[in-house]
Amino acid sequence: MLDLAARTETPKTAAEVVALVADAGAAGRRLEIVGGGTKRGIGAVAGADAVLSLAGLTKVIDYAPDELVLTAQAGVKLATLEKLVAAEGQMLPFEPPHLAKLLGAKGQPTLGGTLAANLSGPRRIRAGAARDHFLGLEAVTGRGELVKAGGRVVKNVTGYDLSKLMAGSWGTLAVLTEVTIKVLPAARSEVTILIFGLDDRRAGEAMTLALNAPVEVSGAAHLPRATAERAPLKGELAVTALRLEGFEASVVARADHLLSALRTFGPAELLDAGHSREFWAQVREVEAFHKDPRPLWRISVPPAVGWQAPQDLVGQALYDWGGGLVWLLSDSDPATVRRAVRALGGHATLYRGEGPAFEPLEGPLAALTARVKAAFDPTGVLNPGRLGPGRMGQG
Known part of the structure; x- marks a missing residue:
C-alpha cells in the first residue's frame, strides 16, 4: 500500500481520469484507486506505482426527489448524500455502513467506494443490496476507455448490466467516475x-x-x-x-x-x-x-x-x-x-488482521473472473492484487 502523501493524482474530471489511466497503461505503471480511503486495508493493493484519488470528483450532478433518482460523482461522501436526501424525507435504501471507526480509518467513505465494495446495512434483508439500487454508471476501464451503462430508470434492459458487475469488484475492473442510484422515501x-x-x-x-x-x-x-x-x-x-x-x-x-x-x-x-x-x-x-x-x-x-x-x-x-x-x-x-x-x-x-482478505477462487469460477478482468483491464493497471490470487484484482 502506497503512502497517500506519495505520488497521488487527484483528477477533477472524467476526462482527466481517462488520461491518467491511459498513460499508466502505456507506461506499464499500476494505480491504486482510492475514494475516501476508509477501506484501503481490506485486501491491500500490491505493487502500485501511484494513487489515483477520486477526492476531486465530489459533485451531485442531479437529484430528482419526485423521481427517486440521484446522480453524483463517485467521490461524493456518503454523509453528504445522506444529509441531502434526508432533507427531502428520503433515504439511501440499502442503509450503507460507514465502517471508518471499525477499520481505524481517518477518512470518510464515498458513494463510489461503497458501491464498488457492494456494502449494505441491516435493511438489506428487506430493501436489497447496494447493487440492487445501482442504476447506472460512467467509468474508466483499465484500457483507458470511458464507458457508460444503465440510466435513470429502474427498468433498464439495454445491453449488459455493468452496474451489478462493478458492484463488489473493488475497483479492479474500472474507475467509477459517476453513478446513478435509486433512493426511497424514509420511514415515517x-x-x-x-x-x-x-x-x-x-x-x-x-x-x-x-x-x-x-x-x-x-x-x-x-x-x-x-x-x-x-x-x-x-x-x-x-x-x-x-x-x-x-x-x-x-x-x-x-x-x-x-x-x-x-x-x-x-x-x-x-x-x-x-x-x-x-x-x-x-x-x-x-x-x-x-x-x-x-x-x-x-x-x-x-x-x-x-x-x-x-x-x-x-x-x-x-x-x-x-x-x-x-x-x-x-x-x-x-x-x-x-x-x-x-x-x-x-x-x-x-x-x-493479517493474511489474505478475500477467499481465493479456484477452477471454472477463477477462470471466468480472469476473463472478465482481461476484458476490462488486460494489463492489470487497476488495484493490482486487491482481491488476491484467482480474483479480478490479480495483476
Whole structure:
C-alpha cells in the first residue's frame, strides 16, 4: 500500500481520469484507486506505482426527489448524500455502513467506494443490496476507455448490466467516475422488538420466524451475551432485535402481530423510534467490536445456518441480516475459519488482521473472473492484487 502523501493524482474530471489511466497503461505503471480511503486495508493493493484519488470528483450532478433518482460523482461522501436526501424525507435504501471507526480509518467513505465494495446495512434483508439500487454508471476501464451503462430508470434492459458487475469488484475492473442510484422515501415511524436471553440457535429460529411472517421486518440481528455486554450496549443478556418500519398505524399493527407470533420465545420489549435508530446504527457500524484488536471476519452464509458459523471457532460474534451476515472476532487460523464457513455454503472476508482478505477462487469460477478482468483491464493497471490470487484484482 502506497503512502497517500506519495505520488497521488487527484483528477477533477472524467476526462482527466481517462488520461491518467491511459498513460499508466502505456507506461506499464499500476494505480491504486482510492475514494475516501476508509477501506484501503481490506485486501491491500500490491505493487502500485501511484494513487489515483477520486477526492476531486465530489459533485451531485442531479437529484430528482419526485423521481427517486440521484446522480453524483463517485467521490461524493456518503454523509453528504445522506444529509441531502434526508432533507427531502428520503433515504439511501440499502442503509450503507460507514465502517471508518471499525477499520481505524481517518477518512470518510464515498458513494463510489461503497458501491464498488457492494456494502449494505441491516435493511438489506428487506430493501436489497447496494447493487440492487445501482442504476447506472460512467467509468474508466483499465484500457483507458470511458464507458457508460444503465440510466435513470429502474427498468433498464439495454445491453449488459455493468452496474451489478462493478458492484463488489473493488475497483479492479474500472474507475467509477459517476453513478446513478435509486433512493426511497424514509420511514415515517419505526419500532424494534427486543427479546432477551436467547442462545444463538434459538435466536436464529426467532429471526427466521419473524422474517417469514407477513410483517415486513426490515432488520433482524442477534447479539450473544458476550457481545451485548460490550459498549455501547452494555447489556446483561443476549439481545435479539427485530425492526419494523413504515407509517405509524401500520407499524403498531405489525408489531402486535409479531409479538403474538414470538410469545413462545419469552418476554419482549419495544424500543421507540429514536432508540431504535440508535440501536441499528450500532449494529450497522459493528460498534461492539471497534476497540478489540483481534482479527475481524465478515462472514456471509445462508441465514438459516448463520448461528452455526462461529460454533467451532474461538471468538465472539454479532449476527445481522437474520443470521446471513456474521461479524466474528477470532484468533482462529484463517484456513480454519474459511473451512468452517465453506462447509455451511458461505464465504468469509478478513476485514481486519493479517493474511489474505478475500477467499481465493479456484477452477471454472477463477477462470471466468480472469476473463472478465482481461476484458476490462488486460494489463492489470487497476488495484493490482486487491482481491488476491484467482480474483479480478490479480495483476
